[in-house]
Structures are given as C-alpha cells and as structure tokens.
Amino acid sequence: MSKYVQQAKDQLRQEILSATAKAQAAQALPASELPDFTLEVPADRAHGDWAANAAMVSARAFHMAPRKIAEALAANIHLDDTFFSRCEIAGPGFLNFFYRPEFYTAVLRDVAKNGESYGRSSFGGGKRVLVEFVSANPTGPMHIGNARGGAIGDCLASVLDAAGYQVQREFYVNDAGNQVNKFGLSLEARYLQLYKGEDAVPFPEDGYHGADITEHAKNFAKINGDRYVNAPDPERRQALVDYALPLNIQGLQDDLLKYRIRYDNWFRESTLHQSGAVRRVIEQLKEHGATYEKDGALWFKGEPYGSEDFVLVRANGVPTYVVPDIAYHYNKLVTRSFDKAIDVLGADHHGYVPRLKGALQALGVDTSRLDVLLMQMVRLVRDGQVVKASKRSGNAITLVTLLDEVPVDAARFLFNMREPNSEMDFDLGLAVQQDSKNPVYYVQYAYARLCSLFRTMKEEGVELRDCTDEELALLTAPEEIELIHHLSAYTGEIIESAKDYDPARMTRYALTLATLFHKFYSACRIKGEESSLAAARLYLCSCVRTVLHNVLSLLKITAPESM
Structure with a gap:
C-alpha cells in the first residue's frame, strides 16, 4: 500500500492499542491481553475508510459483549494526530x-511527487524471482493458450x-526429447514426399500436420x-x-516481441x-533412496513425498520427459539460487506438479520456493459462437493470426481480465470494438x-500549477473523494496482485479508475469554476492521468493522447 495508506493503518493500530491500555487503566476493560485483530477496508465506503474487529475478537478474552468493548475503546481513542476525523x-x-x-491532500502530493514511480514499493525486499511462462514447444506455432499464458506471465x-x-x-x-523426434519424423516425411510422392511415403500417424512443416521441407x-533422400535416416x-x-x-522470439x-x-x-545435469539428477535420486527398479525401468518412489510413483528411466534406458524438467527446476532453485520460481502452466499439468515437487523434495529442495500457476483454457468466441479449430490439422488460431485480427492492447488487456485459474471466453468481436x-x-x-x-485548458491559457493545501482541501465532492481514495489504493493493489499471482487485479483497478474519472x-x-477549485480539480486530473499511465504501462498497453 502507498506510504500514506500504510501510515494511516499504522496510526489506527497504535491508537486501538493505546485506547485498550487507557480503558484498562480506567477499569473499563479487564487487564487481559488484546488478541490480534484485523484492519481492513470495508466493501461499502458508507461503513468508513477502515474497519477494525478488535472488539469482536476480544470478547472471549475480556468476557464482555463486543458492543461494550467497542464503546470502551471508542471512548478512549484520540484521533487528533492521525489522518482520521472520527470513529x-x-x-x-x-x-x-x-x-x-x-x-486526501497527502495522497495527491504523493502521486505528484513520485510520478512514474508511484505505485512501486519495496514489499518484495529484492528477492530474486524467476517467472517461466509460455515455453511452447518449438515444433510449431504458438496457440491461443500460449497467448493467454504470455499475457498473464508477462504482466505478473x-x-x-x-x-x-x-x-x-x-x-x-x-x-530435445519426444516432441523434437516427432518434429524430425514429420519433416522427414514431407521432405521425402517431395521426391517420392505422398502415396510412397506414409505420414506419421501422430505427426505434425501444420502447413509450417511442409513449408520447412520445401x-x-x-x-x-x-x-538427403538416400542419406541414413538419423542423418536426414x-x-x-x-x-x-x-x-x-x-x-x-519474433512473435513474442510483437x-x-x-x-x-x-x-x-x-x-x-x-x-x-539430467544424468546427475537420476544418480542423486538413487543416492537419496528415492528410486526402485521394476520391469527393467527405474521408478520414483513417490509416496514419502506426496506423489504417486512414476517412471524416471524407461526399460530402454531413455529418461522420461519429467527428468529434464526435474533437472531444470533444480537448476532454477539450487544452481542459480532463485528465491522463488513461478511456472505459468496449462491446467492439463495438474497431475504433473505433484510429481515434480515430490522429486525436488527428495533432492532436498524446499518446494515452497516453487509456485505453479495453473491456467485454465480459453474459448474463442465470435458473434456468440465458439470458434472451433483443430491444432492437429494445422488450422488452429495461433498467436500470430490472433494478433493479425485483434490489437495487441486488446489481447493483453482482455487475457488479464480473469484470474488465471478461471476459464474464459475471448470475444473476438468485442476486442476490436471502439466503444465503451x-x-x-x-x-x-x-x-x-x-x-x-489539458490541451484544451492550455489553449485557453490555463496551465497546471501546484496548489496549496487549502486549495486541495476544496476537493470534497463525493466523486472527488472516491477518485482520490482509489488513487491511494494503487500501491496496495500491486502488492496484493503480487501476493496472489493475479495480474487481473490490475485490469480491474484500471477499469474502476476510468469509471470513477468519467463520473x-x-x-x-x-x-467556469472559481480559480482555486478549478486549479485543485486540474491537479487531481493530473494525478489521475499519472496513475492511469502507470497502470497501462505496467500492463504494456499504450496510453493514447487522442482517440
């Protein structure tokens, strides 16, 4: 939360603790310790800017009705040296x-003083975090799920x-691995078909049918x-x-830069x-007693680590796909010593995560340092109808074809409108609409x-200027107070978004800010207003412009000066 919101919260906590001590000294409350209590922003602003449940949680400790406790506390709370007017x-x-x-004056000063850095905080304490996202197989173009994962991962x-x-x-x-082998078989078939004909060279049943494979072969x-027609198969x-x-x-790389x-x-x-590294991981798991052999294959003994058993090395001596992934995450957390690794993965990985974490735990890694964000599927919708396309046939809507149809701004914003763990419909028509x-x-x-x-005011000879505290105190209309209150919440929203791994909080914040400004x-x-009030309102508009620009920049969405 912003400096002044945090300061206000700290003031409240201190005043409630002080009021408790005073009430106990006056024997209005018994001499028991005040339990930990929460301070939160009420959903309905009519209930105040902050609410405390101190009286509720101390009913058992004080053997009194919460209302009586609240009356004793309120009688001993003194707010003269705080940001609060009443309780x-x-x-x-x-x-x-x-x-x-x-x-409210302090908040506006804070925004104006910090400008582009308003909203930034030291909450994370400089801890090193690695965010891995998209990681699409390089055997074909990125699909629509990668488009959502890219927007979520980058904004997170x-x-x-x-x-x-x-x-x-x-x-x-x-x-490396099976996907690349399948890629090679698909390329090989298309290449040989150019010289021998399609009937003479059968295409792999589970091969990649996309037009990009044929284009590469040509x-x-x-x-x-x-x-290479007559070269040995492996060489070809x-x-x-x-x-x-x-x-x-x-x-x-090029598509993601777009x-x-x-x-x-x-x-x-x-x-x-x-x-x-892959070989070493296998040996380390053996040394830790986390493996056993069955039917010629090497298995991971999952039960002690909260995982099911799974094959590490097949009977033919080839490691399964999960082994390089274990080595990769060991590299993140041990070799490169990141404090936290965050993976943004598709929901189809829900069974994979316990296996990965179980193996890392067996290797002595603190798995609380690995967080996995499982992202639900996306349905493309046009005119109320789901757009269906097959990835296998090569007709899937890819990231590139999506961006040919939909502006980047719209794609990045709309993909961050919902929490990652919720399914979403992406409305292609809505994404290109130019209305509210x-x-x-x-x-x-x-x-x-x-x-x-600001352009119009400048043309009329009115420039943005600094305002006195007395002028800013003129901003008392409900619409002004709500707007400033929302500006004060920006830093806190960033922190909560970081804590929850939920960048959708930022699009919601931007939408609310826009709505409050329009109101x-x-x-x-x-x-036409008196000069002091007009100057104060223009100052407020400048702060709104700063914060709106900041949140759009955070989302890597353009902030157009005219539309």
Whole structure:
C-alpha cells in the first residue's frame, strides 16, 4: 500500500492499542491481553475508510459483549494526530474510521511527487524471482493458450517487479526429447514426399500436420535438393531438425516481441543433457533412496513425498520427459539460487506438479520456493459462437493470426481480465470494438480524455500549477473523494496482485479508475469554476492521468493522447 495508506493503518493500530491500555487503566476493560485483530477496508465506503474487529475478537478474552468493548475503546481513542476525523461503532461492535481531508491532500502530493514511480514499493525486499511462462514447444506455432499464458506471465512479472522483487522472465525451450523426434519424423516425411510422392511415403500417424512443416521441407529442399533422400535416416532427420528448429525458435522470439514480451533468458533443454545435469539428477535420486527398479525401468518412489510413483528411466534406458524438467527446476532453485520460481502452466499439468515437487523434495529442495500457476483454457468466441479449430490439422488460431485480427492492447488487456485459474471466453468481436463496451478502449479513452482536457485548458491559457493545501482541501465532492481514495489504493493493489499471482487485479483497478474519472468529469466542472477549485480539480486530473499511465504501462498497453 502507498506510504500514506500504510501510515494511516499504522496510526489506527497504535491508537486501538493505546485506547485498550487507557480503558484498562480506567477499569473499563479487564487487564487481559488484546488478541490480534484485523484492519481492513470495508466493501461499502458508507461503513468508513477502515474497519477494525478488535472488539469482536476480544470478547472471549475480556468476557464482555463486543458492543461494550467497542464503546470502551471508542471512548478512549484520540484521533487528533492521525489522518482520521472520527470513529463510529457499527453493528455488534465493529469500529469504523473515517479519513480527514489531510489524508486526501497527502495522497495527491504523493502521486505528484513520485510520478512514474508511484505505485512501486519495496514489499518484495529484492528477492530474486524467476517467472517461466509460455515455453511452447518449438515444433510449431504458438496457440491461443500460449497467448493467454504470455499475457498473464508477462504482466505478473511486471507486477512482481513493481512490488519490489528482482524479476527475470524465462522461456524454456524444449529442443530435445519426444516432441523434437516427432518434429524430425514429420519433416522427414514431407521432405521425402517431395521426391517420392505422398502415396510412397506414409505420414506419421501422430505427426505434425501444420502447413509450417511442409513449408520447412520445401525450403530445405531448395537449399539441399535431393542430397538427403538416400542419406541414413538419423542423418536426414538431424539435418532437417538442425535447419528447421532454429527458424522456429527465432519465430517464437519474433512473435513474442510483437506481443511486447521480451525474455531475459531462453533456456534450452538440450543444455541439461549436454552438461550431464539430467544424468546427475537420476544418480542423486538413487543416492537419496528415492528410486526402485521394476520391469527393467527405474521408478520414483513417490509416496514419502506426496506423489504417486512414476517412471524416471524407461526399460530402454531413455529418461522420461519429467527428468529434464526435474533437472531444470533444480537448476532454477539450487544452481542459480532463485528465491522463488513461478511456472505459468496449462491446467492439463495438474497431475504433473505433484510429481515434480515430490522429486525436488527428495533432492532436498524446499518446494515452497516453487509456485505453479495453473491456467485454465480459453474459448474463442465470435458473434456468440465458439470458434472451433483443430491444432492437429494445422488450422488452429495461433498467436500470430490472433494478433493479425485483434490489437495487441486488446489481447493483453482482455487475457488479464480473469484470474488465471478461471476459464474464459475471448470475444473476438468485442476486442476490436471502439466503444465503451470494450474494456481496454474504455480505459484508454479515459486517458485520452484527460490529455484532451489539458490541451484544451492550455489553449485557453490555463496551465497546471501546484496548489496549496487549502486549495486541495476544496476537493470534497463525493466523486472527488472516491477518485482520490482509489488513487491511494494503487500501491496496495500491486502488492496484493503480487501476493496472489493475479495480474487481473490490475485490469480491474484500471477499469474502476476510468469509471470513477468519467463520473467525476460529468459531475465536477473545471471550466467556469472559481480559480482555486478549478486549479485543485486540474491537479487531481493530473494525478489521475499519472496513475492511469502507470497502470497501462505496467500492463504494456499504450496510453493514447487522442482517440
């Protein structure tokens, strides 16, 4: 929370503790210790700016009715040196507190002073966090789930950064294993079909049917001709993979940059095999007594670690896909010593997570340092109908085709409208609408409206200026107070978003800020008002513009000055 919100909260806690001591000294309350109590912002502002449950939680300790306790506390609370004007008792004994005007002035000063850095805090204490997201197989284009995962992961990383963590974004490149083998077989079939015909070369039953596979094969043939037609199968497949895989990885990088995602690291699975890290993980698990052999395969003994048993190494000596993943997360948390690793994964990984954590626990890793965000599926909707497409046939809507149809701003905003663990419908029609029904348009219009206001005022000779505390104290209309109150909550929203791994809080914050500004703009004139009030309202508008720009920047969404 912002400096002044935290200061106000600290003042309340201290005053309640002080009031308890005074009431006990006056024998209005028994000499028992006051239990821990909570201070929270009521959902209904009519119930105050803060509410305390101190009287409720101390009923048993004091052997008194909460209402009587609340009356004793309220009689001994003195708010003269705080940001609060009064305390009221509500219901069975809640204590409700109301801000005085000085608080709202302090908030506006804070926004104006900090500008682009307003909202940032040291909550994270500089802890190192690695956020891994998207990590699509480089064997084909990114699908719509990757589009959602990209928006969520990137915005979560931005939120964590603003909350005071040292954040790195990472893409895990699966450039080894079964998927790459299947990629090579698919490329090989398409390449040989160019020379032998489709009837002569059957396509792998579980191969990749996308047009990109055929295109790679054709381009490879343009460079190499029939040179590899009669080459040994392994040599042919390796040559095709060595040609096509780097192009696909570069394509992923280019497409994600269009989506405004820039990674700090592209970590290749192949390096884990080359360095011996995969082999070492297997040996370490054996040394820790966490494995056993069955039917010629090596199994992980999961029960002691809260996991089911699973195969680590097949009977043919080939590790299963989970082993490099164990080595990769060991690398994150032990080799590179990140304080926290966060994975943004699809919901289909729900059974995978206990296996991964169980193996890491067996290796002596504190698995509380690994958090996995399971993201639910996305349904594309157009004109109220679900858009169906098959990934296997190669007709799926990809990240690139989505961004050809939908502005990046809309995609990033709309994909962050819901919590990651909830399913969502992405309305393709809504995403391109240029009216208030489109949430991102609505927020951007508020920013453009603010910029237009300042241009108009400047043309009329009215410049933004600093205001005295007395002038800012003129901002007493309900629409003004609500707006300032929401500005004061921005830092706290970032912190809660970071704590909950929920960047959707930021889109909700932006929408509410835009709504409150539009209400203020309709209810509170600037032109034609007395000069001090007009200056104060313009100062408030400047603060709203700053915070709206900050939250849009956090989401990597443009803040247009005109629309």
